[in-house]
Structure formats: structure tokens, C-alpha cells
Amino acid sequence: MIKKRVLCCSVVLSVMILSKLYSTPNSTSKKDPIRKALLEQVEKQKKAIALSPEKQKEAYYRSVMFANKQVPLHNPSVERKFERYLANFSFRKQQTYDLHKKAAKHLPQIATILKSYGIPEDFKYVPLVESDMNPRITSHKGAGGYWQFMPATARLYGLKVNASVDERKDLIKSTHAAARYLKSLYKEFNDWTLVAAAYNVGGGSLKNTIRRQGTKDYYNLNLNKETGSYVYKLVSMKQVIENPYKHGYKRYAQVKDKYQHSNEANLL
Incomplete structure (x- = not known):
């Protein structure tokens, strides 16, 4: 300063x-x-x-979006949370390129399916955050597969889940089901950031929270720890995948990051 x-x-x-x-x-x-x-x-x-670090940071933070909506990083509380999760997903913390390998393999397919339903592309990062792209992961509550569907929700949106078959583990089928679910949540909330929160905590629970607290702004809602961090995780995941060089993943920075200042070069 x-x-x-x-x-x-x-x-x-x-x-x-x-x-x-x-x-x-x-x-x-x-x-x-x-x-x-x-x-x-x-x-x-x-x-x-x-081109000072302060100006670079200001410009970069203005570019941070989720589902075509700017993340309010001018808010100190929002900025602190974002920086915390961004650091967790950085190469310095991860010390591996697994995130980018999985993203390169699976995200193009997921993005294409989501687009066919009119779902913002940023929701392609949900499986990376939910299951780390591991279909065999099952939560203690019973959620499973790439998109971590509960059995009842999976069946509701067209997936077979029984003793002999579990289509939550099928990337294509489960992504179609997830897109249908996300679209139904958007009809309820008419806000994609709230849709992301509802995907995590459930539509009914989020509606009750909104009614009690009198605000529909995700960043001002007092939510449980998991849901309160959910959008920040998605946004942070997006940043490290789309801007690998900026966040230490230099092996994947073969071309310029989506966000890069004129004095930041990917010197490989």
C-alpha cells in the first residue's frame, strides 16, 4: 500500500x-x-x-464469475472465504495434477450435456467438488456416484438404483439426471447461485432458510458450514482449472490462462 x-x-x-x-x-x-x-x-x-499486484488482484477479482454472475469479492467476508478455498485447490496445497487430468478427461462431455438442457457451464465442476470424479464414493448419508445423488432423488430423475444396478455410477446417465434436477431447482429459485446451494442442501431446506432470514442473496445467508462453502468451492475449482498457471499448475498452462495480465507470461 x-x-x-x-x-x-x-x-x-x-x-x-x-x-x-x-x-x-x-x-x-x-x-x-x-x-x-x-x-x-x-x-x-x-x-x-x-500492473501493480494490488491492481492485478482488483482486476482479477472483477473477472471472477459463477453462472454468468459476478461473485461479490468487493465484500471483505466473501473475499476471505473465496481466498481460503482458492488456496485449498491451488497446486501448492494439492501437490498433484489429478484435478486437471480428471477435468480434461470428463468435463467436455459434462459441459455438452449441461448445455443441451440450458444449464450454465459452471455446473460442470459439481462432480469434481462432490465426488472428485470417483463414482465409487458413497457418503455416510447414502449419496453416491459422480453427482452424489441420494437414491430417492436419483430414481426421481430417471436413474436405476437397486441391488443389481446403480446408474449413479454412469457418467452420461447421471449427468442427464443432474441436468434435469438442476433445471427443476431453477424453476423454484430463479437464481443459479441458489440452485447450487439447493443442490447441496435440498430445495425445501433452502426455501425455509430464505423465508426465515428474509434474503435471497446466497452470500448474505447464514447457512450450515457445508452449504455456506459450497459455491466458494465451485468458484475456486473453476479458477484453478481455467487459470492453471496463475494457481501453480504450470504443466497445464500450455496456452494463456482465461484471465491473464499483460505482464504475466506462461514461460514454459
Whole structure:
């Protein structure tokens, strides 16, 4: 912050000196070395401020979206939560490329199916967060498969779940079922961020919470720990998959990240 203020002051001072020189007849020549040097210095300082870590962070955070809606990272509480989960998904914490390998293998198929139902592409990250793309995982409550469906919900949306077959473990069939479920939740909530929360906690439970607390803003709702962190996990997962270089996954940064400043190069 101190560095930023010093840079700003330097630019202001340089501009003041420069304007003084402009008003002096003997300094109006384009060949004036003092004027030229000051112009160059002002431009360098402007670029330094524009590309400072603080400015880069501000610009990056303005680009963070979920389901085509900006995440309110200007809110300090939202920013803190986002940074916590973003750090958890970074290469520094994971020390593995498994997330990106699974994403490269499965997400294109999932995205295509979701698109056919009109579901925002960002929901393709749900299976990575829910099951780590492992269909054999079953929760202590009985949720299973890629999308971690409860047996009753899975059957309701067209999947077979019985002693001999469990279609929750079929990526294509379970993704079609998930898309139908997400679409039904959107009819209830008319907000994709709330749809994500409802997918985690259940539509009825979320409706009761909204009614009690008098707000439909996910980021202002007082939710249980798992649901209160759910959207942050999805957003963080999206960031590390779409911006691998920025979050330490340099092996997957063969091209520019979706978000990258002009002074950030993927030097491989």
C-alpha cells in the first residue's frame, strides 16, 4: 500500500513538473531532453501502477464469475472465504495434477450435456467438488456416484438404483439426471447461485432458510458450514482449472490462462 501511494505521488509530481515545462516557451521543443525524459518517466510510473499486484488482484477479482454472475469479492467476508478455498485447490496445497487430468478427461462431455438442457457451464465442476470424479464414493448419508445423488432423488430423475444396478455410477446417465434436477431447482429459485446451494442442501431446506432470514442473496445467508462453502468451492475449482498457471499448475498452462495480465507470461 505504501509503495502504491509513493508511485501515485511520484506520478502526480512528475505531471506537475511536466505541466510547468509545457508552460515555459523554451521547453516546448520536441527535442527537449528534459521534457522527453519526464514523459518517459511518467509513462513508466503509470504502467507500474496499472500492473501493480494490488491492481492485478482488483482486476482479477472483477473477472471472477459463477453462472454468468459476478461473485461479490468487493465484500471483505466473501473475499476471505473465496481466498481460503482458492488456496485449498491451488497446486501448492494439492501437490498433484489429478484435478486437471480428471477435468480434461470428463468435463467436455459434462459441459455438452449441461448445455443441451440450458444449464450454465459452471455446473460442470459439481462432480469434481462432490465426488472428485470417483463414482465409487458413497457418503455416510447414502449419496453416491459422480453427482452424489441420494437414491430417492436419483430414481426421481430417471436413474436405476437397486441391488443389481446403480446408474449413479454412469457418467452420461447421471449427468442427464443432474441436468434435469438442476433445471427443476431453477424453476423454484430463479437464481443459479441458489440452485447450487439447493443442490447441496435440498430445495425445501433452502426455501425455509430464505423465508426465515428474509434474503435471497446466497452470500448474505447464514447457512450450515457445508452449504455456506459450497459455491466458494465451485468458484475456486473453476479458477484453478481455467487459470492453471496463475494457481501453480504450470504443466497445464500450455496456452494463456482465461484471465491473464499483460505482464504475466506462461514461460514454459
